[in-house]
Amino acid sequence: MLQALIARHGRRRVAWALLRALLAPRPRVRRLHEQDLSPRLGRDIGIEPPPVRRHHWEL
Incomplete structure (x- = not known):
């Protein structure tokens, strides 16, 4: 698979893409x-x- 990528796009492009x-x-x-x-x-x-909170006027 990697050889196919290198054959299609070149070693430098594949290395650069891998690094990025x-x-x-x-x-x-x-x-x-x-x-x-x-x-x-x-x-x-x-x-x-x-839990249901109580209102301040119910305290």
Whole structure:
């Protein structure tokens, strides 16, 4: 497979593309947490709803 790429595009181009691919920054993967989900979606997949907050006048 690598020989086919080199034969088609040349050694210098393949080496340059490989170097760029190895040195390119990787995209960050955003992790999802329970609090990032909407309450409706959390309910659908079985996550407990967040506790109901009391209003300041009920304290």
